[in-house]
Amino acid sequence: MDESSTTSHQGSDKARAPVRLSVATKDNTPFVPGRRVFFKYRDLGVSAATGGRMRAQVMSAISGMTEPTGWHQHLCEAQFIYVLRGWLELEFEDGTRTRSVPGDAILIPGGMKHNEIATSDDVEILEISVPGDMRTKACDPPGH
Known part of the structure; x- marks a missing residue:
């Protein structure tokens, strides 16, 4: 086996720690x-296995939302959500409003303003963020 086939899974950036099996x-x-x-x-x-380059977690409802989260944005490159159970309603700065159900996925670019409007009492979501340390910042609604 040549060297390129044994190291291709590590990518070209030799300065980073390799991704570990998890x-x-x-x-x-x-x-x-x-x-x-x-x-x-x-x-x-995933965060531990990638040295913080990405994070994956399952978010499960303790109870349904009683009020919207308010407009906010995440300080990251991207946030990916995949609905496993229940439903989730979101609105975005571009005017998009969606109700996502099991099997639906949304990729939210970092910095994009959005608001979680409502969830079912049993919602369960797979969330992945890049990088793993995704921070949340409250912001004004779009157009303000």
Whole structure:
């Protein structure tokens, strides 16, 4: 086997630590603090395995939302959400408003203003962010 076939999985940036194998199960993935009080967050070990370059977690409703989160943006490159169960309503700065159900996915560019309007009482979402340390910043609604 030539060298290119054995190292291609590591990418071209030799300065970064390699991505490590991580196998997440319900038994070995802890709940961690998160952004919203109505969700519980299960860390899937991706941040540790990638040196923080990305994060994956499952967000499960403790209860449905009682009011919108308010307009905010995430300080990251991208946030990806995939609905596993229930539903989620979002609105975006470009006027898009969506109700996402199981099997639906949304890629939100970093810095894009959005507002979570409502969720079902049983919503469960896979969320991935790049980089792993995604911060949230409240902002004015679009056009203000």
